[in-house]
Amino acid sequence: MTELDKIRNFSIVAHIDHGKSTLADRLIQLTGTVAERDMKEQMLDSMDIERERGITIKANTVRIEYPAKDGQTYILNLIDTPGHVDFAYEVSRSMRAVEGSLLVVDASQGVEAQTLANVYQAIDADHEIVPVLNKIDLPAAEPDRVKAQIEDVIGIDASQAIPISAKSGLGIPEVLEAIVTRLPAPKGDRTAPLKAMLVDSWYDAYLGVVVLIRVMDGVIRKGDRIKMMQTGAVYGIDKLAVLKPQMVDIPELGPGEIGIFTASIKQVRDTRVGDTITTEKKGTDKPLPGFKPAQPVVFCGLFPVDANDFEGLRDAIEKLALNDASFSFEMETSAALGFGFRCGFLGLLHLEVIRDRLEREYDIDLITTAPSVVYHVHMRDGSVIDLHNPADMPDLTHVDHIEEPRIKATIMVPDEYLGDVLKLCQDRRGVQMDLSYAGSRAMVVYDLPLNEVVFDFYDRLKSVTKGYASFDYQMIGYQQDFLVKMQVLVNDEPVDALSMMVHRDRAEMRGRAMCEKLKDLIPRHMFKIPIQAAIGGRVIARETIAALRKDVTAKCYGGDVTRKKKLLEKQKAGKKKMRQFGKVEIPQQAFINALKMDS
Amino acid sequence: MDDWQNGGFGLYLHWPFCQSKCPYCDFNSHVSAQIDQRRWQAAYLSEIERLGAETQGRILNTVFFGGGTPSLMEPELVAAILDKIRATWPRSNDWEVTLEANPTSVEAGRFRGYRDAGVTRLSMGIQSLNNDDLRQLGRLHTAEEARQAFDIARACFDRVSFDLIYARQHQTLVQWKAELTEALAMSLDHLSLYQLTIEDGTAFGARHDAGKLRGLPEDDLAADMYALTQDLCAAAGMPAYEVSNHAAEGSESRHNLIYWRYGDYGGIGPGAHGRLTLGGQRYATDTPKSPLGWLRKVETTGIGEETRTPVPPQDAAAEYLMMSLRLREGTDLARYKAMAGETPCVETIAEMEEMDFLRREGSRLIATERGRMVLNALIRELLPVA
Ligand SMILES: Nc1nc2c(ncn2[C@@H]2O[C@H](COP(=O)(O)OP(=O)(O)O)[C@@H](O)[C@H]2O)c(=O)[nH]1
Ligand SMILES: C[S@@+](CC[C@H](N)C(=O)[O-])C[C@H]1O[C@@H](n2cnc3c(N)ncnc32)[C@H](O)[C@@H]1O
Ligand code: SF4
Ligand SMILES: [Mg+2]
Numbered sequence: 009m010t011e012l013d014k015i016r017n018f019s020i021v022a023h024i025d026h027g028k029s030t031l032a033d034r035l036i037q038l039t040g041t042v043a044e045r046d047m048k049e050q051m052l053d054s055m056d057i058e059r060e061r062g063i064t065i066k067a068n069t070v071r072i073e074y075p076a077k078d079g080q081t082y083i084l085n086l087i088d089t090p091g092h093v094d095f096a097y098e099v100s101r102s103m104r105a106v107e108g109s110l111l112v113v114d115a116s117q118g119v120e121a122q123t124l125a126n127v128y129q130a131i132d133a134d135h136e137i138v139p140v141l142n143k144i145d146l147p148a149a150e151p152d153r154v155k156a157q158i159e160d161v162i163g164i165d166a167s168q169a170i171p172i173s174a175k176s177g178l179g180i181p182e183v184l185e186a187i188v189t190r191l192p193a194p195k196g197d198r199t200a201p202l203k204a205m206l207v208d209s210w211y212d213a214y215l216g217v218v219v220l221i222r223v224m225d226g227v228i229r230k231g232d233r234i235k236m237m238q239t240g241a242v243y244g245i246d247k248l249a250v251l252k253p254q255m256v257d258i259p260e261l262g263p264g265e266i267g268i269f270t271a272s273i274k275q276v277r278d279t280r281v282g283d284t285i286t287t288e289k290k291g292t293d294k295p296l297p298g299f300k301p302a303q304p305v306v307f308c309g310l311f312p313v314d315a316n317d318f319e320g321l322r323d324a325i326e327k328l329a330l331n332d333a334s335f336s337f338e339m340e341t342s343a344a345l346g347f348g349f350r351c352g353f354l355g356l357l358h359l360e361v362i363r364d365r366l367e368r369e370y371d372i373d374l375i376t377t378a379p380s381v382v383y384h385v386h387m388r389d390g391s392v393i394d395l396h397n398p399a400d401m402p403d404l405t406h407v408d409h410i411e412e413p414r415i416k417a418t419i420m421v422p423d424e425y426l427g428d429v430l431k432l433c434q435d436r437r438g439v440q441m442d443l444s445y446a447g448s449r450a451m452v453v454y455d456l457p458l459n460e461v462v463f464d465f466y467d468r469l470k471s472v473t474k475g476y477a478s479f480d481y482q483m484i485g486y487q488q489d490f491l492v493k494m495q496v497l498v499n500d501e502p503v504d505a506l507s508m509m510v511h512r513d514r515a516e517m518r519g520r521a522m523c524e525k526l527k528d529l530i531p532r533h534m535f536k537i538p539i540q541a542a543i544g545g546r547v548i549a550r551e552t553i554a555a556l557r558k559d560v561t562a563k564c565y566g567g568d569v570t571r572k573k574k575l576l577e578k579q580k581a582g583k584k585k586m587r588q589f590g591k592v593e594i595p596q597q598a599f600i601n602a603l604k605m606d607s
Numbered sequence: 608m609d610d611w612q613n614g615g616f617g618l619y620l621h622w623p624f625c626q627s628k629c630p631y632c633d634f635n636s637h638v639s640a641q642i643d644q645r646r647w648q649a650a651y652l653s654e655i656e657r658l659g660a661e662t663q664g665r666i667l668n669t670v671f672f673g674g675g676t677p678s679l680m681e682p683e684l685v686a687a688i689l690d691k692i693r694a695t696w697p698r699s700n701d702w703e704v705t706l707e708a709n710p711t712s713v714e715a716g717r718f719r720g721y722r723d724a725g726v727t728r729l730s731m732g733i734q735s736l737n738n739d740d741l742r743q744l745g746r747l748h749t750a751e752e753a754r755q756a757f758d759i760a761r762a763c764f765d766r767v768s769f770d771l772i773y774a775r776q777h778q779t780l781v782q783w784k785a786e787l788t789e790a791l792a793m794s795l796d797h798l799s800l801y802q803l804t805i806e807d808g809t810a811f812g813a814r815h816d817a818g819k820l821r822g823l824p825e826d827d828l829a830a831d832m833y834a835l836t837q838d839l840c841a842a843a844g845m846p847a848y849e850v851s852n853h854a855a856e857g858s859e860s861r862h863n864l865i866y867w868r869y870g871d872y873g874g875i876g877p878g879a880h881g882r883l884t885l886g887g888q889r890y891a892t893d894t895p896k897s898p899l900g901w902l903r904k905v906e907t908t909g910i911g912e913e914t915r916t917p918v919p920p921q922d923a924a925a926e927y928l929m930m931s932l933r934l935r936e937g938t939d940l941a942r943y944k945a946m947a948g949e950t951p952c953v954e955t956i957a958e959m960e961e962m963d964f965l966r967r968e969g970s971r972l973i974a975t976e977r978g979r980m981v982l983n984a985l986i987r988e989l990l991p992v993a
Contacts, residue, residue: 534984534988559982562850563804564866566619569930573929579983
């Protein structure tokens with residue numbers, strides 16, 4: 009057990025690439041937490057996808073022992089939080105598990121959108137914040153300008169900001185000392201009933217489900233019978249450990265301490281981030297405030313390219329779901345795409361991560377249908393339906409009105425691109441909330457419909473700003489608007505997989521774009537094929553695929569018979585790979601490409 | 608009566624050498640400095656003898672020297688082969704011997720020799736009447752040279768046909784109209800007009816895959832060129848009797864008709880295919896593609912054939928359909944049914960008739976002009992699913 013005043017718990021807040029992982033590596037290295045020969049880069053990013061994309065998906069933790077200048081040895085617990093908005097709830101939980109933050113800002117770049125989103129989370133959690141100016145080894149570093157920017161934009165005192173180079177190690181001792189002297193020690197009552205927060209959980213091939221906790225009050229020991237207050241489930245603690253970052257067993261964890269346990273829990277799904285853990289007997293009856301169940305925000309259909317992979321996909325999704333309670337799935341059938349699953353995600357990145365893992369780890373080629381948000385459909389009879397799939401849109405005569413989710417988007421952009429960004433937001437039905445400057449960068453805040461953002465907003469933003477903009481968002485609630493279901497008809501047959509919810513004012517544009525795309529993607533047939541986008545019975549866009557005019561082998565003599573016949577038979581067999589809509593055959597690839605978001 | 612008798616019996620001889628390889632060509636043709644024509648002669652004669660023994664008593668309708676460039680064969684070689692053939696099979700009244708020739712002056716010098724050897728018809732690969740396009744097609748001759756060679760040919764033979772390749776790079780409809788009009792004016796009684804096909808494994812194919820073969824016509828222009836070709840030729844008294852072949856009435860290539868009417872044909876030479884009905888069973892035959900491989904096989908084993916595969920009746924019917932729908936006369940459904948046991952799907956036929964792709968004439972099923980332009984799609988519809 010460690011005395012409270014010898015513990016410091018903190019997280020690092022940074023925009024992507026500003027050096028969070030590198031700084032963590034240096035802290036681990038300088039304190040000798042990991043033997044030099046075991047050091048590898050980005051110690052804390054454990055999944056391939058995290059390393060590859062430079063993002064953190066799961067919270068990672070390391071316990072560092074630091075002999076400070078005052079002669080005392082301190083226990084420093086670093087929780088590396090996911091940096092992405094999709095995981096905002098996880099971030100907020102992790103933040104509640106620590107008392108302070110290092111705010112890392114790249115001194116050559118300045119404050120970015122994610123810096124803001126994350127630092128506000130830290131401020132919300134009442135953190136003490138120590139600003140750190142990283143990459144001062146770079147010639148382009150402007151520590152003074154960035155200091156001023158932190159004060160202007162974020163509104164915290166940056167006069168004591170620590171200049172460092174996480175790359176070279178410059179300033180790292182000062183950072184360690186500041187953690188001890190400037191961040192507060194945790195509070196807690198060792199004699200009170202156990203109250204611990206479930207910060208995160210994951211599946212380990214050897215240990216089963218591993219639960220990361222922060223003890224608030226009381227003591228947790230190996231062998232204890234504990235209770236999860238949300239689920240009511242009771243477990244016996246099999247293993248208790250701290251992360252250095254590898255597991256080191258420990259007999260007990262007291263107030264202010266952070267560690268992991270295992271308890272023969274079968275599925276990650278049985279653990280809820282933010283839940284309160286107490287003892288089965290004489291436990292507390294007051295859970296920690298702020299628990300929220302995971303809420304999928306973005307939905308899409310996942311279908312195997314090869315119908316024979318359906319069972320494989322089901323297995324893979326079930327396995328992944330064991331490990332990720334925040335994603336939901338149910339079976340879906342589509343005339344166009346066959347059997348698949350309708351899946352819900354925390355956001356677009358989450359969607360991509362899961363899809364990547366299914367394709368990569370389970371080797372299944374997938375068709376992803378256009379992402380959709382969750383609409384609230386208010387019916388005439390007063391009931392409200394959560395609509396995840398445009399295909400389930402009820403008959404309009406029973407619908408009173410529809411609400412869609414909106415977000416508050418924060419975009420930081422060099423001022424030469426400001427006009428393009430404003431235009432993009434305006435085009436996407438945005439309402440400006442704020443516009444301010446920090447040096448040569450503008451900060452734009454917009455209220456935007458989420459459905460315009462899941463479409464291809466991020467790609468467009470990147471392209472109009474040549475990648476110089478940074479973007480972050482948070483959900484702000486639902487609002488009524490003129491939303492309609494747009495259907496696509498090929499040769500007068502509706503194609504379910506291509507229908508989508510759109511704002512009435514944007515329907516023509518989206519419909520035209522879809523029809524034009526399909527015109528290029530569907531091969532010519534022996535007859536001409538109308539392609540239409542329609543709302544209800546009304547056609548709003550139309551294209552026609554002209555009839556095939558020429559497909560004949562110019563030369564065919566005695567020596568060609570065998571070869572040409574084989575070719576025709578192969579083409580005939582290839583038709584089986586197509587989906588039949590009335591008389592029209594649509595190649596699978598056409599769906600894949602039609603559903604691909606524009607870039 | 609065996610089914611092949613509806614089509615006749617011909618002999619194809621393949622000569623696999625050319626002076627240079629054309630960039631569009633995927634025929635079994637090779638460039639070789641040293642060719643021992645006596646050695647080749649012995650192999651051809653031995654193969655004729657072998658085939659003759661198997662098809663004893665049959666009447667032979669046609670012989671076709673194809674390539675490659677058969678006009679690189681010495682007239683003595685052609686004479687020896689034709690002597691042997693005449694000694695092996697009785698000949699029909701409509702006897703025809705065609706030889707493919709390239710239109711250079713060197714080759715034109717041999718035309719008379721071919722005639723004396725017994726060749727009755729010459730098919731010349733002129734390809735274009737325009738020097739720039741000939742260069743693009745990698746041809747060794749000019750248009751003037753081709754015209755002169757053609758004049759020599761028509762002085763030697765009653766029947767001379769020539770080939771043109773159109774739908775070339777950067778070719779416009781107007782240009783093709785002028786070129787075809789000129790070709791029709793000089794033609795005798797037969798023309799083969801092929802749209803340029805980009806074949807895998809050729810120099811053009813590789814350039815095309817690399818996206819570097821520019822100016823090829825889009826489908827619609829190619830279709831317009833095809834339609835224009837049909838109209839101009841018909842107006843000049845040379846209607847299409849097959850997808851790419853035009854002739855005055857009675858001047859069709861009898862040898863090629865055997866293929867399209869799905870008769871029997873022996874294939875002799877490297878890479879030559881055959882269809883032979885023996886003991887009531889139709890076989891597909893082929894030979895080694897490599898010139899030396901074939902030569903050695905004949906010399907050491909006495910058999911140039913590499914495989915002989917029975918063609919099941921359903922497959923034979925499908926082949927008949929695929930070939931015969933290319934002809935203006937179309938497919939005899941009664942014959943098809945006798946082979947396959949059933950006719951192609953009647954609903955499909957009715958639907959295609961409705962759309963003006965097919966029409967019926969008695970028991971014959973005929974592709975309309977519209978239908979002939981999309982014949983591959985049409986046959987895909989008609990072929991039973993395997
Ligand atoms: N020049 C320089 N580069 C740095 C420094 N710290 C980090 N980097 C580089 O910046 C990039 C992003 O760093 P990383 O730690 O992965 O950032 P994260 O996304 O915040 O975790 C990497 O290429 C690092 O090597 C520094 O102090 N100086
Ligand atoms: C095998 S060649 C032999 C004739 C002779 N060697 C010559 O080139 O003149 C027969 C004819 O096929 C045609 N041909 C060959 N390759 C072709 C292609 N890729 N596309 C269209 N026609 C082609 C040419 O018109 C050629 O004359
Ligand atoms: S087109 Fe004729 S000359 Fe040219 S390579 Fe082919 S066979 Fe030989
Ligand atoms: Mg990182």
